[in-house]
Each structure stands twice: as structure tokens, then as C-alpha cells.
Amino acid sequence: xxxxxxxxxxxxxxxxxxxxxxxxxxxxxxxxxxxxxxxxxxxxxxxxxxxxxx
Amino acid sequence: xxxxxxxxxxxxxxxxxxxxxxxxxxxxxxxxxxxxxxxxxxxxxxxxxxxxxxxxxxxxxxxxxxxxxxxxxxxxxxxxxxxxxxxxxxxxxxxxxxxxxxxxxxxxxxxxxxxxxxxxxxxxxxxxxxxxxxxxxxxxxxxxxxxxxxxxxxxxxxxxxxxxxxxxxxxxxxxxxxxxxxxxxxxxxxxxxxxxxxxxxxxxxxxxxxxxxxxxxxxxxxxxxxxxxxxxxxxxxxxxxxxxxxxxxxxxxxxxxxxxxxxxxxxxxxxxxxxxxxxxxxxxxxxxxxxxxxxxxxx
Numbered sequence: 184x185x186x187x188x189x190x191x192x193x194x195x196x197x198x199x200x201x202x203x204x205x206x207x208x209x210x211x212x213x214x215x216x217x218x219x220x221x222x223x224x225x226x227x228x229x230x231x232x233x234x235x236x237x
Numbered sequence: 238x239x240x241x242x243x244x245x246x247x248x249x250x251x252x253x254x255x256x257x258x259x260x261x262x263x264x265x266x267x268x269x270x271x272x273x274x275x276x277x278x279x280x281x282x283x284x285x286x287x288x289x290x291x292x293x294x295x296x297x298x299x300x301x302x303x304x305x306x307x308x309x310x311x312x313x314x315x316x317x318x319x320x321x322x323x324x325x326x327x328x329x330x331x332x333x334x335x336x337x338x339x340x341x342x343x344x345x346x347x348x349x350x351x352x353x354x355x356x357x358x359x360x361x362x363x364x365x366x367x368x369x370x371x372x373x374x375x376x377x378x379x380x381x382x383x384x385x386x387x388x389x390x391x392x393x394x395x396x397x398x399x400x401x402x403x404x405x406x407x408x409x410x411x412x413x414x415x416x417x418x419x420x421x422x423x424x425x426x427x428x429x430x431x432x433x434x435x436x437x438x439x440x441x442x443x444x445x446x447x448x449x450x451x452x453x454x455x456x457x458x459x460x461x462x463x464x465x466x467x468x469x470x471x472x473x474x475x476x477x478x479x480x481x482x483x484x485x486x487x488x489x490x491x492x493x494x495x496x497x498x499x500x501x502x503x504x505x506x507x508x509x510x511x512x513x514x515x516x517x518x519x520x521x522x523x524x525x526x527x528x529x530x531x532x533x534x535x536x
Contacts, residue, residue, distance in 0.1 A: 190247070190249045190250070191247070191248055191249050191250055191253060192250045192253065210248070211247040211248050211249060212247050213247060213249075
């Protein structure tokens with residue numbers, strides 16, 4: 184399963200992961216969350232921040 | 238040794254495109270500062286390791302964390318390394334930017350500096366709703382206040398949990414809808430590209446306003462967020478380190494190519510003045526491009 188890093192555009196093969204898992208881009212090092220596994224897609228992992236009490 | 242240091246946390250799409258454009262222009266670049274390497278402060282002394290620190294000839298500010306960027310840019314200035322950055326927006330915060338633009342008389346929304354929850358509520362009551370809270374740190378996103386319940390919740394939460402940093406902020410009148418907002422990328426004083434979801438074209442007036450904003454902030458590279466209001470375009474916000482992967486070029490150069498060109502101009506050797514053969518020198522014709530004066534970027 185090839186995925187593309189939304190931060191740096193690098194493509195690499197991702198295998199043996201589950202939805203919601205945090206992986207690291209081998210190119211730029213950013214933390215990514217596995218959004219879906221079939222097909223494999225990743226998004227920027229949520230950072231800790233304000234939730235405004237919601 | 239790298240000629241150009243691209244100041245960033247990691248190489249994103251933008252930094253990769255910039256380094257590719259620099260390479261296309263024959264300029265060597267590298268991410269800066271080198272990972273896990275301390276920066277020397279002041280005149281260069283030999284490092285403990287015996288190696289010399291790889292000082293670039295010029296630094297392009299692409300760091301998303303403004304606190305780190307400000308520290309590194311200041312260190313670079315101390316090392317006499319010029320930077321290509323957003324001027325006052327690179328060195329300061331939203332209050333510095335708003336103050337500089339107001340001093341130049343550029344059109345902006347009604348704005349109040351609020352230092353507490355109550356001040357924020359008073360500002361909202363005076364301006365009316367909707368309004369927008371803009372944290373002083375340019376990295377933080379603006380927060381829309383569409384109604385009084387949201388305004389009270391946001392301002393209280395920022396004050397209680399955010400401490401003095403959360404209490405401090407600008408409140409701006411209005412909340413421009415996305416279709417009335419255009420982001421203009423200004424590089425070396427020229428509107429080079431834009432991003433917008435507006436259906437209509439962008440007027441020359443808007444482009445000129447963005448260029449005036451960049452000049453007022455002494456910015457080499459900046460994105461100016463302009464809101465179109467019934468009374469005309471106003472400067473809503475600025476982005477010192479903008480993403481430009483979706484930008485539409487306004488000139489024959491893309492954003493990374495335009496930045497590379499700006500770098501190239503600054504790396505050109507200083508032109509020695511040629512004395513005219515006439516006995517009366519005409520100093521007004523001296524070429525100033527490439528002199529040290531052009532390299533000063535600090536606010």
C-alpha cells in the first residue's frame with residue numbers, strides 16, 4: 184500500500200498498520216495518522232491543543 | 238558548504254519546491270540549522286568538535302514556529318548572515334503588524350487589543366458581532382465569534398486556561414466569509430501569486446494593497462490576507478511563512494521561482510561604482526542592488 188505524506192509529498196509503502204495508528208513519515212519525520220487502510224491514506228496527526236471546552 | 242540555508246523544522250512540499258527552484262537557478266541550499274547542532278552566538282569560534290559551523294551566505298525563513306524562527310534569525314543577524322523573511326511579521330506578532338499598518342494608514346478592520354476576558358467582551362459589545370479573535374502569535378489561527386454565546390465561551394476559556402498569553406489578543410470587527418477573502422503572495426515587493434475561493438477576478442487595487450502591506454512591514458516574502466468589504470479591500474491578516482502549494486501564479490514565475498530569484502539578487506556581488514568620465518559625478522545613477530543595505534531584513 185503506497186501512501187503520500189500530506190506534509191512533504193513523499194511516497195512510501197505502508198504495511199501492517201491499523202486505522203488510527205500514528206506513523207512517522209520516513210522523509211520529513213512528521214507524525215501521521217492512518218486514516219484508512221483500504222485504500223491506505225494518512226493525514227497529519229492531531230496535535231495537542233485547545234478544545235475550547237467542547 | 239551550503240550557500241542558502243532554508244530555515245525550517247522539516248522539508249515540506251514548499252521547502253522541497255523552493256530548494257528545487259534554487260537548484261534550478263544554480264544555487265546550493267540545505268535545511269537550516271543542521272539537525273541537532275547548536276548555533277554559535279556572536280563571532281565564530283571553533284566548535285568543541287573542532288569543525289567549523291556551516292554558516293550559509295543567506296537564510297530563507299520558512300520556519301512554522303515563530304519563536305524558534307525569531308531566535309535563529311537573530312542569531313544569524315549576529316553572525317552577519319542576512320535573511321529573506323517577512324520583516325516585521327517575522328520578528329514581531331500580530332500587534333506589531335497591526336500597529337505598523339495602522340501607522341502607514343493602510344485600510345484595516347476596526348481592531349482592539351484586549352488584555353482580559355472583560356476587555357474582549359467590551360470590545361465585542363462595542364464593535365458588534367460577528368467579530369474575530371486573533372491571538373498575538375501569528376502561528377495561531379483566528380477564532381470566529383459569530384454570536385455572543387460563542388464570544389463569552391471563547392474569551393472565558395482563553396482567559397482561564399490560557400493565562401496571560403490567552404487573555405492577550407486582538408479583536409477585529411467582522412468575520413469575512415471565505416468567498417470574500419484573497420491571499421496574495423508578495424515577493425520582493427511584487428504580487429506574485431494568489432489563493433482564493435472567490436468566483437470573480439482580483440482587482441489591481443487588491444494587488445497594490447498587498448504590495449503596500451509588504452512594503453510597510455519591510456517584508457521580502459509574505460502572504461497578505463485581504464478581505465473584500467462593501468467599503469473596499471482591507472488587510473485582514475498576514476502570514477509570515479505561507480504555504481503556497483495551491484497558489485496561482487500571477488507572473489511568469491511560480492512562488493518558489495520568485496523566491497529563488499530574490500535570493501539570487503541578494504547573492505550577486507556588490508557592484509563597484511563606476512566613476513563617470515565627466516568631472517561632475519552623477520551619484521544618483523549608482524547601482525545599489527546587492528549592497529549590504531539590501532540585505533538588512535530586521536524590523
